[in-house]
Amino acid sequence: MSVKLGIIGGGVMAEAILSRLLSQNIYAANTVVVSDPLQQRRDYLQKTYGVEVTENNAVVFAANVILLAIKPQVLDRVAADLSGTANSSNLLLSILAGVPLKRLQAAFPACAVIRAMPNTPATVGAGMTAIAPSSQVSPQQIDRAKTIFAAVGEVVEVSESLMDAVTGLSxxxxxxxxxxxxxxxxxxxxxxxxxxxxxxxxxxxxxxxxxxxxxxxxxxxxxxxxxxxxxxxxxxxxxxxxxxxxxxxxxxxxxxxxxxxxxxxx
Structure with missing residues (x-):
């Protein structure tokens, strides 16, 4: 299997994005792997969507695009687990509320990083997502991120300095x-x-x-x-x-x- 999309964290928002990416044929189930620490959650995602699941976060970094959907409190631990795993071909999309690009880049220095803020209507395909790319992200990678988040609603690109305002509004x-x-x-x-x-x-x-x-x-x-x-x-x-x-x-x-x-x- 050629892994194209990896998701770290299989919570509600991650599932909302995954389900619509699959239903719109943006990714095929056999090209997606999801890591989650809970066996019950892994079993559910595998049974419901037919994706590969794992408790090993490092497996996810075989993907071209990684969606980071964990709680901000566990970022440092996850980053430590993945030390040396990431490479320059990885596009990391973070939906961690309040975590700035500088911290994400320090945690994953080899990756091209985009910070994103979706909102809860994404769970019904009517979300609003703002994205803020880091300087090393290519135009093609920005387009890929927009395609992914457009699956759950509308997308706008903003500078990171505006992400707190985005959080306060949408x-x-x-x-x-x-x-x-x-x-x-x-x-x-x-x-x-x-x-x-x-x-x-x-x-x-x-x-x-x-x-x-x-x-x-x-x-x-x-x-x-x-x-x-x-x-x-x-x-x-x-x-x-x-x-x-x-x-x-x-x-x-x-x-x-x-x-x-x-x-x-x-």
């Missing part, structure tokens, strides 16, 4: 949106709607609005203006949001998450 953003959906549903219940119907209305409203903005390329302010009419219900609701500091709170949330990401990376 990395942590699904939690903010989930809070919004929950709050809208609670508002519906407060106004007299049954919980199930309020939840359905809230979720579809957020989903539909996002799709509308994406497909029409309207600025959000334009869509807001189209929905509001003089003296109407929507402008009354918007005024209440403004009085509650809705926009300021959203901006502050992104900045706080960005600052915390920066702290964790130091």
């Amino acid at each position: 990395g942590s953003g699904p939690a903010y949106v989930a809070l919004l959906v929950e709050a809208l549903a609670d508002g519906g219940v407060a106004a007299g709607l049954p919980r199930a119907i309020a939840s359905q209305l809230a979720l579809q409203t957020v989903l539909g609005t996002a799709k509308l903005l994406q497909e029409t390329e309207l600025h959000p302010a334009q869509l807001k203006d189209r929905v509001t009419s003089p003296g109407g219900t929507t402008i009354a609701g918007v005024a209440a949001l403004e009085a509650g500091g809705f926009r300021a709170a959203a901006i502050a949330a992104v900045k706080a998450a960005c600052d915390r990401s920066r702290e964790l990376g130091n």
